[in-house]
Amino acid sequence: MPSLPETMTAIAIPTPGGPEALQPETRPLPKPGPTEVLVRVAAAGVNRPDVMQRKGMYPPPPGAPDIPGLEIAGEVAAVGEKVSRLRIGERVTALVAGGGYAEYCVAEEAIALPIPKGLSMIEAAALPETFFTVWHNMIERGALKAGETVLVHGGSSGIGTTAIMIAKAFGARVIVTAGSPEKCAACRKLGADVAVNYKIEDFVAVTKAATGGRGAELIIDIIGGDYVNRNYNAAAMDGRVVQVSVQAGPNAAVDVRMIMLKRLTHTGSTLRPRPVAEKAAIGRGLLEKVWPLIEAGKVKPVIDSTFPLREAAKAHARMESSVHIGKIMLVVRA
Amino acid sequence: MPSLPETMTAIAIPTPGGPEALQPETRPLPKPGPTEVLVRVAAAGVNRPDVMQRKGMYPPPPGAPDIPGLEIAGEVAAVGEKVSRLRIGERVTALVAGGGYAEYCVAEEAIALPIPKGLSMIEAAALPETFFTVWHNMIERGALKAGETVLVHGGSSGIGTTAIMIAKAFGARVIVTAGSPEKCAACRKLGADVAVNYKIEDFVAVTKAATGGRGAELIIDIIGGDYVNRNYNAAAMDGRVVQVSVQAGPNAAVDVRMIMLKRLTHTGSTLRPRPVAEKAAIGRGLLEKVWPLIEAGKVKPVIDSTFPLREAAKAHARMESSVHIGKIMLVVRA
Numbered sequence: 092m093p094s095l096p097e098t099m100t101a102i103a104i105p106t107p108g109g110p111e112a113l114q115p116e117t118r119p120l121p122k123p124g125p126t127e128v129l130v131r132v133a134a135a136g137v138n139r140p141d142v143m144q145r146k147g148m149y150p151p152p153p154g155a156p157d158i159p160g161l162e163i164a165g166e167v168a169a170v171g172e173k174v175s176r177l178r179i180g181e182r183v184t185a186l187v188a189g190g191g192y193a194e195y196c197v198a199e200e201a202i203a204l205p206i207p208k209g210l211s212m213i214e215a216a217a218l219p220e221t222f223f224t225v226w227h228n229m230i231e232r233g234a235l236k237a238g239e240t241v242l243v244h245g246g247s248s249g250i251g252t253t254a255i256m257i258a259k260a261f262g263a264r265v266i267v268t269a270g271s272p273e274k275c276a277a278c279r280k281l282g283a284d285v286a287v288n289y290k291i292e293d294f295v296a297v298t299k300a301a302t303g304g305r306g307a308e309l310i311i312d313i314i315g316g317d318y319v320n321r322n323y324n325a326a327a328m329d330g331r332v333v334q335v336s337v338q339a340g341p342n343a344a345v346d347v348r349m350i351m352l353k354r355l356t357h358t359g360s361t362l363r364p365r366p367v368a369e370k371a372a373i374g375r376g377l378l379e380k381v382w383p384l385i386e387a388g389k390v391k392p393v394i395d396s397t398f399p400l401r402e403a404a405k406a407h408a409r410m411e412s413s414v415h416i417g418k419i420m421l422v423v424r425a
Numbered sequence: 426m427p428s429l430p431e432t433m434t435a436i437a438i439p440t441p442g443g444p445e446a447l448q449p450e451t452r453p454l455p456k457p458g459p460t461e462v463l464v465r466v467a468a469a470g471v472n473r474p475d476v477m478q479r480k481g482m483y484p485p486p487p488g489a490p491d492i493p494g495l496e497i498a499g500e501v502a503a504v505g506e507k508v509s510r511l512r513i514g515e516r517v518t519a520l521v522a523g524g525g526y527a528e529y530c531v532a533e534e535a536i537a538l539p540i541p542k543g544l545s546m547i548e549a550a551a552l553p554e555t556f557f558t559v560w561h562n563m564i565e566r567g568a569l570k571a572g573e574t575v576l577v578h579g580g581s582s583g584i585g586t587t588a589i590m591i592a593k594a595f596g597a598r599v600i601v602t603a604g605s606p607e608k609c610a611a612c613r614k615l616g617a618d619v620a621v622n623y624k625i626e627d628f629v630a631v632t633k634a635a636t637g638g639r640g641a642e643l644i645i646d647i648i649g650g651d652y653v654n655r656n657y658n659a660a661a662m663d664g665r666v667v668q669v670s671v672q673a674g675p676n677a678a679v680d681v682r683m684i685m686l687k688r689l690t691h692t693g694s695t696l697r698p699r700p701v702a703e704k705a706a707i708g709r710g711l712l713e714k715v716w717p718l719i720e721a722g723k724v725k726p727v728i729d730s731t732f733p734l735r736e737a738a739k740a741h742a743r744m745e746s747s748v749h750i751g752k753i754m755l756v757v758r759a
Contacts, residue, residue, distance in 0.1 A: 334685050341682035348675035351668050351693040359685040
């Protein structure tokens, strides 16, 4: 293990704005707190909240780094005094509070997971955000069971591709929405039973037709806006709708009588503000139930594209173009 | 037991309209099906769905009688061939599919419950609709726990008064909304810790002030309309909102981001269309957990007023005036 440098390259946001607002800067190495480890970053994932943060619309929570980046993979380079499990040199993938777009990043030991066998560092860094989100919302909160039908909006997104594979591995039937024939084909290739091109088809009608009129038992929604009431229409009796994001906006006109008549449950969550202990509990579920599926080759993160750290602006431009299928990654150390 | 007459008086709705649309008619006695009993009705409850049905806005489900009335108490006068538990002459209170505004009414044996000791027939007939509704939505679906705060809208309604008493008996703190100082006082007398006169106070602000800014863990809502988004505002982190009716209308403009940020659960149900087996399961919960509270004097149906069967129109006029506190009852046999 080389001795630690005093400074590192990180991607900062000196002034919020377009992709070009992302600027390489030299920063001091962050210091791990008592329960944290310092990770020498090999790769980091790009996520929608990073784009929001870059635009100045999603300030980091108090105490979090101002550098964007919510997920990393790399080697442990230093450990806090209360760290008990991880050792210097171990390879981990971690959900972080920010600071992932950098050569070094601190991570709570409790949410730094071992890298599943067979995955590259880039693939490993693509896991935390979408796998924590999908596991909690689709399995823990949404209680998806074998034999049920789940409707996943944004099927070609990081969350969508992860949801397709985990749902299929758990024995569910999967309907997705996506915005082009190519994206629909990619979703089918990952296992989706039905892919709806939302630009030319009505997902409510397709979902009902594909379920003998019953509707979907579970709906995972990253869209919001006018999808909310349509989700109520597309849901089965006793169906659940889990709100994971609101990319089309938070305001919805709904008929709440449908909640009563169908005995629906509409719930949702955000990952970032939750206490470390709650994130650690989600991580234990992943380690026990999903890491084996990854190691068996049944589930695998879908990588859309990779960019060197210094070209983070290009990575953001690609995310905002919405042509990507799966995860956009930053390579920090080849 | 006298022999059964061939006909009876029932209150029919020859033409939908105002309260005067309720007309006494002579009808043949209904015949119990194999799993049903015929009840000689002593008293029947008046409920909002009866008013809707009278207006022609809530047709009875297929197979249900055209006579209004969803709850009765009386004596078993005849039994179907597969009835195993109830005997002629036994006193029961029953949730019925319709037909309660009559001298005789059929009831499924599985949802005809024994009358709690100490209650009159009128009090017993006031139980089914509100107690089945409150038990299922507040305890089973809403999972109210001791120490939690529940916000109950329409605190002086049949559902509201029942919810106050059951919530207090289960160790919860109760905030209610009601539309006059008299109604607020009545709710406090039944045990409500805080009563909000919604005409002059904002229930969101009062709920937050009464919970140290946290909000209510559970909200039982019969109002809908613009209350829905305000409920999301008034709810605590991880709070539950259970929709029981939509008296202000089903259309709501909501900020679904609140569902995510607070990890809310919005659910709800209607009682009438559920299969008998599901209603029977709710009834078993009541018999086990709530009938003992009634027999111990801790929970008691609140009777607003009683009217003779033939004056059902007056009972409806009173319900529509919204001055009542608790249940409006029809006395069929003194």
